[in-house]
Amino acid sequence: MKFNPVTPEIVATLQQIVGEAYVLTAATPEEVKRYAHDETEDLHYYPEVVVKPVNTQEVSQIARLCHEQYIPLTPRGAGTGLSGGALPVHGGVVLSMERFNKIIQIDERNLQATVEPGVVNEEFQNAVKAKGLFYPPDPASKGSCFLGGNLSMSSGGPKAVKYGVTRDYVLNMEVVLPTGEIIWTGANVLKYSTGYNLTHLMIGSEGTLGIITKIVFKLIPFPPKNVVMLVPFRSSEEACAAVAQIFMAGITPSGLEFMEREALQWSSDYLKIDVPLPEDIESHLIIELDGWDLDLLYQDAERVYGVLEQFNTGEVLLADTEAQKEDIWRLRRNVGNAVRYNSIYKEEDTVVPRAELPALLKGVKEIGQRYNFKSVCYGHAGDGNLHINIIKGDMSDEDWNNKLTEGIKELFRLCVALGGTISGEHGIGLVQKPYMHIALQEKQFELMRGIKKTFDPHGILNPGKIFEMA
């Protein structure tokens, strides 16, 4: 793909479209720098220009301009991504959606909400909760990530195990195509059998098919009661094995998270929250049950205890207070930050059928021994979604950049052999692209390329992501 540079004339046109105050150029390098990276490793790619439109018409004009001039256009949410999806690897224009920050309507009659894509996930959750409603998808970065970015990756989070991922809450969206046309992808309805499902095609397409400018979400009633347990295991493989057993007992927790000893240890140090961590404990599960009736939840908790009896666990902590529950969840949500604080790392977002988790974890450690890397594992065990943080520590740059790649390939081959795949919720973006051929055959790439060309004939939108075009 051959692109053109951003000329002074194009900058001037962009300024006309959005106003001078909302165009950043190399004249203010410190401001541009913010848009050169996301939360993926230590990667930096500088855009030639950053624009901050405020409405759909402006986005449409920008897209048409970039389409006509063959200029790369990379949409950007909050920049919390972990696969480099928002990095402008071919330069060009970064389209920041930060001014699309309005909750347009919360429709209590229909249990729906219409929002702009730059609304922060947690702000949206709080706004609907104030009306007794629930928007469950809650990535660890919920305090800062944008809903539009969540759609682009179909983000999950701890609640996904009971309530599903972002995909399951999107009814309809307004999208600006790379050619500048504006469409709605569906209708504001719970069931839709009216042609190819463009809504579901857009979700998870990582900003390569269109720019989301409005989203209609489905909401559900907020379940007011919950019970949270922290369960220590003497064997990590047993912890993983317990996960499937809980579901097989007919229980559907609203959270079922796994943390290796070091994940909890590092997060506890990072947050300065004290957790008892006896020497013989290899890992923990967080188990949350939610619903409308506390007695019933305690009955379910008893059934969980029944399942746990067959495993070698330490003393279960049943959170007594809301503060204690919040501490447990903060510990979980901050594992990523704590790992980042400790070392350069690569995070692999593996996912397998949940009963294959023990085999996956065992394989990870065995591969780590052979390739001489250390890993800290945690994640949404109820979904079979294990985040494997590979720690650079004192590994040489040579080994980190080259030899490690082979180890990661082995990891992903194991996932696929177990019926899984290489990303459950973080997406492929830039950094997982080299591994895509492990999960997909050439024919699937061919179909994806054809879809991409249909939406984006000049290939300008977020180029260089997910798969190679040629």
Added chain:
Amino acid sequence: MKFNPVTPEIVATLQQIVGEAYVLTAATPEEVKRYAHDETEDLHYYPEVVVKPVNTQEVSQIARLCHEQYIPLTPRGAGTGLSGGALPVHGGVVLSMERFNKIIQIDERNLQATVEPGVVNEEFQNAVKAKGLFYPPDPASKGSCFLGGNLSMSSGGPKAVKYGVTRDYVLNMEVVLPTGEIIWTGANVLKYSTGYNLTHLMIGSEGTLGIITKIVFKLIPFPPKNVVMLVPFRSSEEACAAVAQIFMAGITPSGLEFMEREALQWSSDYLKIDVPLPEDIESHLIIELDGWDLDLLYQDAERVYGVLEQFNTGEVLLADTEAQKEDIWRLRRNVGNAVRYNSIYKEEDTVVPRAELPALLKGVKEIGQRYNFKSVCYGHAGDGNLHINIIKGDMSDEDWNNKLTEGIKELFRLCVALGGTISGEHGIGLVQKPYMHIALQEKQFELMRGIKKTFDPHGILNPGKIFEMA
């Protein structure tokens, strides 16, 4: 699109692929006739040949042959469709999936099942229920429809209101592309962010993008308890208004169905099941609650009664026995059959945000008065999905075939104006195609055509469905 006829040489090749016993031709017209229609009105289109493959390799060989020879290839499930999706409108080959009838595996460790697409919905439901598991999507035709057909339309059914539609239970599928290549669309996992979601693109594509040969479903624990109520209303609009109120009270029923007086009357006559039907009753709601604890369900039922108090209802029937529950559901499931028994009819599968149902119903009746048609309405009110059966009765053929079309267009324009669309679960197929421009703009058609060409460059697979190619 220019297609070639099926020559004797091609019949011979098809016989070589699947065996002579599994190829039907004009030599046995009575046998071929079965494959010339589905449950859509009184439409008949004859295929030149019917083939019944038994495995993926055979399907692949048939597809490649039709691709190379430019012969229309129409996949067919059980033929229970209501939009003409399985009708071979361009002749050619009908590919019957009736021999793909094996449940390959029910994986109790992972709460998953792998099946062939020709398994009957209810047989699958029963097989997983025997293991304590639940596959919720249950179209009215569940006793005969195939799972592959359910995927092609993303079928719903009464349980969708709580548990979602077919789409929500598909993890992965094996698909033969129109060019003969075989792919898997995803992985056997609950979360998937690994490139464009081909699984979700295939679901609801009505057999125009590929032929499903294996399906991996997600299952959930079977909720063993339920409560079923039949609630008579003196005003149909009030019945529809009550639907949204129940959800706004924080209750999520496992069934919330609406039936106009005549829908229930006709079904009751058809099944010879006696139902009290006082003269002042305009319509009924069926409300089902399910879960794990009967006391809790009765508490929820009390909350439903609380909501109903503000409406002018007759005496609520709370089903006492399993037999009575089954009778209520049989009455609902047989409305379609009863209407078909009474008259030629057209069924429109309208869907709107659920709080707009009263406006939709009022509009339907007003449009019917202006265009002089009678309608019997019923459907999945909890989803905002209203089936409008337009009765031919003594309408002239001229009015039925021409004037009525304008009335249907008005109906669909009303749906779209209310935030809805023209099909919630039956699909577009052949008979709704003329109305698609009411729901979609030219640009969406252009995207769909591009996707179709990527998958099916010769346009052979189920041609003439959903939208026009040129």
